[in-house]
Amino acid sequence: xQPLTSxxxxxxxxxxxxxxxTGRLSAGQFLCEGEHLVGEAIRHAPERxxxxxxxQGREDAYAALTSTAPVAALYSVPEHVLQALSQVxxxxxxxxxxxxxxxxxxxxxxxRVVLLENVQDPGNVGTVLRTADAAGFTxxxxxxxxxxPFSAKTLRxxxxxxxxxxxxxxxxxxxxxxxxxxxxxxxxxxxxxGEDFYxxxxxxxxxxxxxxxxxxxxxxxxxxxxxHRYRLPMRGGAESLNAAVAAAIxxxxxxxxx
Amino acid sequence: xQPLTSxxxxxxxxxxxxxxxTGRLSAGQFLCEGEHLVGEAIRHAPERxxxxxxxQGREDAYAALTSTAPVAALYSVPEHVLQALSQVxxxxxxxxxxxxxxxxxxxxxxxRVVLLENVQDPGNVGTVLRTADAAGFTxxxxxxxxxxPFSAKTLRxxxxxxxxxxxxxxxxxxxxxxxxxxxxxxxxxxxxxGEDFYxxxxxxxxxxxxxxxxxxxxxxxxxxxxxHRYRLPMRGGAESLNAAVAAAIxxxxxxxxx
Numbered sequence: 467x468q469p470l471t472s473x474x475x476x477x478x479x480x481x482x483x484x485x486x487x488t489g490r491l492s493a494g495q496f497l498c499e500g501e502h503l504v505g506e507a508i509r510h511a512p513e514r515x516x517x518x519x520x521x522q523g524r525e526d527a528y529a530a531l532t533s534t535a536p537v538a539a540l541y542s543v544p545e546h547v548l549q550a551l552s553q554v555x556x557x558x559x560x561x562x563x564x565x566x567x568x569x570x571x572x573x574x575x576x577x578r579v580v581l582l583e584n585v586q587d588p589g590n591v592g593t594v595l596r597t598a599d600a601a602g603f604t605x606x607x608x609x610x611x612x613x614x615p616f617s618a619k620t621l622r623x624x625x626x627x628x629x630x631x632x633x634x635x636x637x638x639x640x641x642x643x644x645x646x647x648x649x650x651x652x653x654x655x656x657x658x659x660g661e662d663f664y665x666x667x668x669x670x671x672x673x674x675x676x677x678x679x680x681x682x683x684x685x686x687x688x689x690x691x692x693x694h695r696y697r698l699p700m701r702g703g704a705e706s707l708n709a710a711v712a713a714a715i716x717x718x719x720x721x722x723x724x
Numbered sequence: 725x726q727p728l729t730s731x732x733x734x735x736x737x738x739x740x741x742x743x744x745x746t747g748r749l750s751a752g753q754f755l756c757e758g759e760h761l762v763g764e765a766i767r768h769a770p771e772r773x774x775x776x777x778x779x780q781g782r783e784d785a786y787a788a789l790t791s792t793a794p795v796a797a798l799y800s801v802p803e804h805v806l807q808a809l810s811q812v813x814x815x816x817x818x819x820x821x822x823x824x825x826x827x828x829x830x831x832x833x834x835x836r837v838v839l840l841e842n843v844q845d846p847g848n849v850g851t852v853l854r855t856a857d858a859a860g861f862t863x864x865x866x867x868x869x870x871x872x873p874f875s876a877k878t879l880r881x882x883x884x885x886x887x888x889x890x891x892x893x894x895x896x897x898x899x900x901x902x903x904x905x906x907x908x909x910x911x912x913x914x915x916x917x918g919e920d921f922y923x924x925x926x927x928x929x930x931x932x933x934x935x936x937x938x939x940x941x942x943x944x945x946x947x948x949x950x951x952h953r954y955r956l957p958m959r960g961g962a963e964s965l966n967a968a969v970a971a972a973i974x975x976x977x978x979x980x981x982x
Contacts, residue, residue, distance in 0.1 A: 625963070627962050704854055
């Protein structure tokens with residue numbers, strides 16, 4: 467394991483650039499922090515884990531984990547260097563540099579897709595990916611207005627599901643929705659003024675759920691392509707649900723009740 | 725509307741004390757910030773809104789709202805005073821001092837109760853209250869290990885549902901669960917190793933859902949009182965769901981599928 471001692475080391479500087487969206491896009495890589503996320507990266511994308519920085523003194527504690535990374539360069543760094551790479555107050559002792567996934571196409575997303583349109587909160591985007599994975603959804607579509615799934619906050623909320631749920635980054639979300647309709651998907655808009663989701667007719671096997679922005683909901687442009695418009699019943703005084711919560715209820719219903 | 729100009733004014737200092745948990749407990753009051761939350765406070769608990777601080781120059785904008793508060797003292801304050809009372813980076817122009825609700829008893833919580841045991845994240849506690857309200861749950865029980873529902877972060881996540889869903893603060897959560905069983909509730913533990921929730925027999929009309937800590941889940945002590953143990957199916961690779969998401973799926977199922 468190679469020791470690096472300075473925050474000005476070019477490898478450290480290059481890794482630090484990955485803390486920003488533009489840095490990640492230009493390098494084609496992102497940072498994974500903490501034992502759980504680094505473990506998920508190695509398990510699900512072993513060839514994409516390019517470097518691992520381990521805090522000095524913790525090399526043995528992480529040896530079992532780092533030994534499973536087939537192509538990663540391993541670096542031992544003092545605490546202040548790890549902290550410089552970290553995006554949490556107290557660094558967790560291990561940070562990996564991972565290649566962004568190769569682009570996938572809409573037809574590779576499987577039968578159950580969730581499309582997030584301008585969901586801005588990193589916690590919401592991450593939670594939807596985690597829930598999609600748990601529910602049995604097979605892919606997601608994200609628009610440019612969504613929180614970056616490879617930011618530190620979103621990654622933490624995904625709990626590693628970002629490695630299991632393939633994502634399409636759609637520049638033109640209404641076009642993507644229209645293409646999914648053409649491919650035989652039921653495209654379901656989650657809206658406050660739709661029909662009662664619990665009174666629906668059975669859905670076809672291919673389903674795409676549209677989830678909109680936290681404040682503004684779905685745009686008219688994408689709703690124009692929806693084949694179904696459903697709401698969740700609101701029995702109390704609440705006017706709406708959190709976006710990730712609404713997506714979760716829809717996804718679990720679709721998978722478990724059809 | 726009385727002008728106050730200094731952050732050292734005793735009324736301002738007293739209101740500022742409400743930013744902390746101990747300050748809220750000792751005064752028996754909490755702060756509501758922003759037009760939406762202040763509006764919900766006035767609508768649902770008009771007699772409990774004791775003071776409203778409005779930013780200078782915004783008095784007219786908020787006049788329709790503040791005129792509906794029957795007993796609130798109204799204060800006009802400069803921006804720096806409002807910012808001192810605010811708990812967000814950019815204050816929203818209106819902050820109210822509201823009395824904490826009177827204690828309620830378990831038997832006043834209605835037929836559908838959610839009990840949160842040591843749910844630590846303010847966003848999760850707030851989101852569960854918001855979802856409980858939307859789903860048609862009628863009350864909640866919180867343990868001392870839960871995030872304070874009257875902190876700024878939790879209140880924001882409730883979107884005002886804290887005024888509609890009565891809460892019992894239980895020092896002894898297992899005892900509360902046991903009492904609910906005695907009152908005829910089905911007490912449902914949401915656990916990772918329970919039976920499939922979607923394969924359940926119909927539930928009785930009175931239901932209490934137990935939701936555990938984000939990392940540790942429910943304690944053995946409270947699970948010992950559960951009459952049912954259910955899990956949500958995990959079809960992908962995710963090991964668990966976010967606590968507020970799991971609670972939401974359970975609550976919507978209970979209300980809409982029985």
